[in-house]
Amino acid sequence: MSARCALGGPELRIESREKNGVVILDIQGKLMGGPDAETFKNTIHKTIEKGGKQVIVNLHGVDWINSTGMGILISGYTTMRRSGGDLRLLHVSDKIQSILYVTKLNMIFKCFDNEDEAVASFANG
Amino acid sequence: MAGTIVLEFPSDYKFLNIVDLVCGEIVEGLCTGHLAANEIAISVIEAVTNAIEHGNCQCSDENVRVVFECKNDRLCVEVEDCGKGFDYACFLKNIPDPTDVQHLRGRGIYIMKNMMDSLDFEMVPGKGMKVKLEKLLKPKESGDVIKD
Numbered sequence: 001m002s003a004r005c006a007l008g009g010p011e012l013r014i015e016s017r018e019k020n021g022v023v024i025l026d027i028q029g030k031l032m033g034g035p036d037a038e039t040f041k042n043t044i045h046k047t048i049e050k051g052g053k054q055v056i057v058n059l060h061g062v063d064w065i066n067s068t069g070m071g072i073l074i075s076g077y078t079t080m081r082r083s084g085g086d087l088r089l090l091h092v093s094d095k096i097q098s099i100l101y102v103t104k105l106n107m108i109f110k111c112f113d114n115e116d117e118a119v120a121s122f123a124n125g
Numbered sequence: 126m127a128g129t130i131v132l133e134f135p136s137d138y139k140f141l142n143i144v145d146l147v148c149g150e151i152v153e154g155l156c157t158g159h160l161a162a163n164e165i166a167i168s169v170i171e172a173v174t175n176a177i178e179h180g181n182c183q184c185s186d187e188n189v190r191v192v193f194e195c196k197n198d199r200l201c202v203e204v205e206d207c208g209k210g211f212d213y214a215c216f217l218k219n220i221p222d223p224t225d226v227q228h229l230r231g232r233g234i235y236i237m238k239n240m241m242d243s244l245d246f247e248m249v250p251g252k253g254m255k256v257k258l259e260k261l262l263k264p265k266e267s268g269d270v271i272k273d
Contacts, residue, residue: 032174034138064145066167066174067236071229078226095163102239103223103232 012036014043022119023052028061033068044076053085054122060091090118130193136181157262164240171233172204172256180206200260207253213246
């Protein structure tokens with residue numbers, strides 16, 4: 001329990017970039033509700049305001065997620081769908097995969113292990 | 126794992142890190158597969174999140190107590206809060222459809238119920254709600270593949 005054992009750890013950090021017209025949100029930290037929900041919600045709304053309709057949420061830097069965090073992703077998904085866009089997931093860890101599978105949300109979210117394939121998937125509908 | 130391991134901490138999300146690490150260390154030493162280990166860790170975090178958020182209403186003066194105990198072929202975990210509890214029998218009968226994206230909340234108990242072999246609730250008079258989770262410990266070779 002050395003360096004890994006820091007209390008709390010970093011807050012949720014989101015960095016936005018663009019690739020072939022697709023907005024990629026690189027997330028670092030833990031997705032578990034509280035202020036995280038507002039941070040993510042604001043990012044999604046800013047993306048829509050800027051005209052972004054195709055969003056990939058890169059979960060490579062997410063250690064873990066709980067059901068509240070899953071609700072945050074669902075909120076982003078429904079917001080994007082209502083605005084005529086879509087939200088897809090990239091680099092889903094084993095733990096997140098387990099949650100998606102048991103809740104059957106794997107039927108809702110399209111998940112990818114490769115960034116280029118995720119970006120290209122929007123061209124295919 | 127022999128004996129009992131007890132964690133007690135104030136109702137603050139920052140302690141979820143500690144719970145996750147301790148749970149990971151405990152499960153790693155048990156005879157269970159990677160998938161089952163993840164399911165235990167996820168379920169314990171769900172129970173503790175509920176205890177902090179709903180049980181103790183994030184009041185840092187109220188503690189959450191987590192007890193890990195290995196009993197023969199199973200790992201038993203109890204998560205206690207200081208809250209008033211809720212009508213869990215009613216909730217269990219009416220668990221919302223987890224695929225309904227109009228519901229942003231309410232998947233925690235569904236996840237625990239489906240990832241653990243046993244899930245039970247008990248109102249402890251004068252204390253609060255106790256969530257009891259059990260997972261059968263299987264050989265590492267089995268149950269490691271998520272099937273579509």
